[in-house]
Amino acid sequence: MKKFLTAIVAMASTTCALAQEAPTSPLEISGSVDTYFKYDFAKQPNIKTSFASDHNSVSLGMIDLVLKKRTGKASFVGELSFGPRGQAQSLPNAAEDVSSFHIQNLYVNYDFTDKFSMTAGYMGTFIGYEVISPVGNFNYSTSYLFTNGPFQNAGIKATYKFSDKVSLMAGLFNDWNVYTATRGVSSIGGQLMVSPVEGWTAYLNVLSGAGAGGYGTIEDLTTSYQISKAFKLGLNAANYDIDHDGGGYAGVALYPQVAVADAVTLGLRGEYFKYKEVAGVAGDKYTAVTFTANIKSGGLTFIPEVRLDHNGNKPFVKDNGMAAPNAGQFSLAAVYAF
Amino acid sequence: MRYIFLLIITLFSATLFAQQKQFTTDDDGKFIYYKVVDSQKVSKGIIVQRTRDFVAAQKKSIKIVIATDSSVSAKGTLVIDKTVLVVGHPSGEVNYNLVVQARDKKYRFWLTDLEFIPYQRDRYGNFIATTTIGTPLEKKVDKLTASQWKDIQATTYAKIEKLGESLKAFLATDATVKQPTKPKETISTKKW
Numbered sequence: 451m452k453k454f455l456t457a458i459v460a461m462a463s464t465t466c467a468l469a470q471e472a473p474t475s476p477l478e479i480s481g482s483v484d485t486y487f488k489y490d491f492a493k494q495p496n497i498k499t500s501f502a503s504d505h506n507s508v509s510l511g512m513i514d515l516v517l518k519k520r521t522g523k524a525s526f527v528g529e530l531s532f533g534p535r536g537q538a539q540s541l542p543n544a545a546e547d548v549s550s551f552h553i554q555n556l557y558v559n560y561d562f563t564d565k566f567s568m569t570a571g572y573m574g575t576f577i578g579y580e581v582i583s584p585v586g587n588f589n590y591s592t593s594y595l596f597t598n599g600p601f602q603n604a605g606i607k608a609t610y611k612f613s614d615k616v617s618l619m620a621g622l623f624n625d626w627n628v629y630t631a632t633r634g635v636s637s638i639g640g641q642l643m644v645s646p647v648e649g650w651t652a653y654l655n656v657l658s659g660a661g662a663g664g665y666g667t668i669e670d671l672t673t674s675y676q677i678s679k680a681f682k683l684g685l686n687a688a689n690y691d692i693d694h695d696g697g698g699y700a701g702v703a704l705y706p707q708v709a710v711a712d713a714v715t716l717g718l719r720g721e722y723f724k725y726k727e728v729a730g731v732a733g734d735k736y737t738a739v740t741f742t743a744n745i746k747s748g749g750l751t752f753i754p755e756v757r758l759d760h761n762g763n764k765p766f767v768k769d770n771g772m773a774a775p776n777a778g779q780f781s782l783a784a785v786y787a788f
Numbered sequence: 789m790r791y792i793f794l795l796i797i798t799l800f801s802a803t804l805f806a807q808q809k810q811f812t813t814d815d816d817g818k819f820i821y822y823k824v825v826d827s828q829k830v831s832k833g834i835i836v837q838r839t840r841d842f843v844a845a846q847k848k849s850i851k852i853v854i855a856t857d858s859s860v861s862a863k864g865t866l867v868i869d870k871t872v873l874v875v876g877h878p879s880g881e882v883n884y885n886l887v888v889q890a891r892d893k894k895y896r897f898w899l900t901d902l903e904f905i906p907y908q909r910d911r912y913g914n915f916i917a918t919t920t921i922g923t924p925l926e927k928k929v930d931k932l933t934a935s936q937w938k939d940i941q942a943t944t945y946a947k948i949e950k951l952g953e954s955l956k957a958f959l960a961t962d963a964t965v966k967q968p969t970k971p972k973e974t975i976s977t978k979k980w
Contacts, residue, residue: 478877480909516913518877527913555913574911581911649920679921713932747932787909 478518484511484535484584486783496766496777497738497759500592501535501584511783512536514554514583523561529554535582553629554582554602570606572629575599576619576641577655579672579686579703588707588715589742590753590783594723595688595701599668600626600661605635615645625660633660649676666692680709690726697728715744736761753783809945811925814900819926819941821948822898825956832858835890835959842958850886859889866947868904868940878915880906882944883922888955897955899948902926904940 487508490496495505502509512533519526530536536552557571580587580596607621619641624631637659645651652673659665667690674684684705690698701723709715719740725733740757757779759766764773811819827835839860843850850864863885870879885901903922907915925944929937 477875479875480877480913480915516909518913529913557912574913576911583909583911585909586911676919676921679923682919712929745932748936 474522475520479516480518480788481513481515482583482585482785482787483513484783484785485509486511486590486781488779488781491778491780492767492774493769494767497591497757497779499594499597502591502781502783503534505779510534511584511785514585516555524558525561526558527555529556531582535584565611566608568606568608572602572604573607575601575603575626576639576653577603577657577668577670577672578688579674579684579705584783584785585787588705588717588744589719589740590755590781590785591740591757591779593686593701593703593719593721594699594736594738595686595703595721598662598699598723599670599688599690600657602627603637603639603657604629604631605637605639607639617643619643623657623659626662631660636660636665650674661690661692663692663698664694664696666690666696666698674705682707692726695728697733698726699733700724700726713746717742717744734761734763734765749787751785751787753781753785755781755783757781809949810941811902811945811948813926817926818900818924819902820898820900821945821952822896823952823956824894824896825959826894827959828893830893830959832890832892832895835888835895836860838959838961839888839890839955842955845958853885858891859887862886866944866951868943868947878907880904880940881917882925882947884948886955895959897952899952902944902948904944 485508486502488495488502488505490505493505495503501511510533512531512535514529514531514536516527516529518528531552531554536554553572555571555573557569557573559567559569561567574581578596578599580589580592582601584590603621603623603626605621605623607619607623609617609619611617619639621639622635623637623639624635625633625637637657639655639657639659641656642654643651644654650673652671655670655672656667657670658667661668668688670686670688672686674682676682682705684707685703686705687702689700692698701721703719703721703723705717705719707715707717719738719742721736721738721740723738724735727733736759738757738759740755742753742755745752745754759777760775762775764775766774766777768774811821814820814822836855836857836859840852840855843852843860843862846864849866850862852860852862854861863883866882866884867878868880868882869876881904883901883903883905884899886897886899888895888897902925904925905917905919905922908918910916925941
């Protein structure tokens with residue numbers, strides 16, 4: 451760790467130049483609100499990925515409020531969320547009970563130069579394709595990869611932008627999804643961003659240290675390519691190994707999207723996900739296909755969605771109470787971003 | 789009589805509202821902001837050099853593509869904000885092409901090829917471009933997005949007009965001539 455910190459300080463010192471002072475921006479306020487209705491075809495909440503958990507109910511997502519300000523080279527972001535998606539369903543709660551709020555981002559950033567910056571605090575995770583905020587996802591329901599991966603990382607990171615096409619991030623983090631480290635600042639993570647051609651960006655991520663289930667390492671590839679004005683293709687693949695044969699997971703999800711009109715985009719998410727073997731016991735495997743539309747008008751996005759999941763070990767339940775290998779749900783969500 | 793007076797006021801307000809400034813279109817139907825300026829005392833060479841200085845002073849947002857002894861072509865980007873009362877955030881960016889052509893005693897410039905790229909909040913709470921492919925600002929859109937698109941066009945016009953005015957002011961000023969600096973006034977409390 452000492453060598454890592456020394457390298458970071460040396461990089462900051464040697465690259466710190468009399469760069470043109472960045473402008474001061476006014477306080478930025480943004481955010482979103484969302485609500486949804488979901489109906490599980492078996493009349494019970496079978497699919498256990500994150501959020502949109504209530505069956506046959508007009509339910510709340512969250513109110514998300516974001517503050518951001520830049521003064522010269524320094525900036526901060528503070529993001530709070532309220533509501534089921536932003537409270538008990540987002541890890542962790544800020545208080546012991548469920549009637550609380552959730553901090554999505556709380557960090558400060560300093561741009562030493564146009565190329566080198568450092569960030570410290572509590573941040574949305576750099577791992578994975580999907581995020582907590584419904585504004586950042588095309589689909590309203592979430593993938594198994596998202597549900598089982600980290601949501602946030604508290605720590606300190608340094609980012610060097612070699613060019614618009616390549617940048618590198620390295621950092622030290624607490625364990626996943628906690629405001630306070632329970633096992634010390636014990637995780638090290640990194641991200642390589644490459645943009646081989648215009649419209650195509652790929653992130654190669656790694657996070658090693660204390661996480662869900664113990665100490666382990668996640669390797670993750672997140673990429674998206676705007677192939678044409680109308681067609682975009684996204685991909686997320688991840689592998690998580692917990693030390694001492696403690697299990698983990700692996701999965702891949704594909705996200706093709708096509709804009710059929712100015713305000714209407716259709717998308718598909720196809721996912722394969724499996725839990726790894728623990729103590730000789732094979733883990734469950736899931737395949738999931740999700741059909742989603744985004745219909746936009748101003749800041750409002752209306753999201754109708756149909757999702758079908760399969761698991762040969764029959765973890766789902768039919769409406770007659772019998773175990774079933776398949777589950778399906780229909781949902782309607784409204785997300786307003788401001 | 790009272791109702792006729794109210795009707796006239798309403799119609800007058802509606803007319804004023806409808807006269808929001810808009811882009812004109814060129815021969816190809818593209819939005820364009822075009823100005824011809826009489827610069828009687830300034831030669832062609834100085835206009836071109838001042839244009840290059842203007843672009844250099846904003847190197848983060850404008851870059852020269854081609855420069856000759858009588859013209860400068862540049863590509864630039866403007867950030868568009870979405871403001872509610874006194875606070876707001878970036879909502880997108882507009883890419884444009886700037887062309888300045890100079891003759892002795894006059895010059896013209898225009899900004900065209902305006903393309904809008906929307907922003908979206910990323911996982912860290914920052915606004916970033918959602919795509920690298922812009923939408924031409926003169927594009928006709930469907931009813932669901934018409935109101936928002938009109939706001940974007942109006943905001944872009946205001947920003948482009950401001951950029952045009954700042955360019956005109958810069959080209960009218962000799963930045964190499966140093967203005968004499970007045971000494972700082974200090975107050976002495978010893979004598980009065």
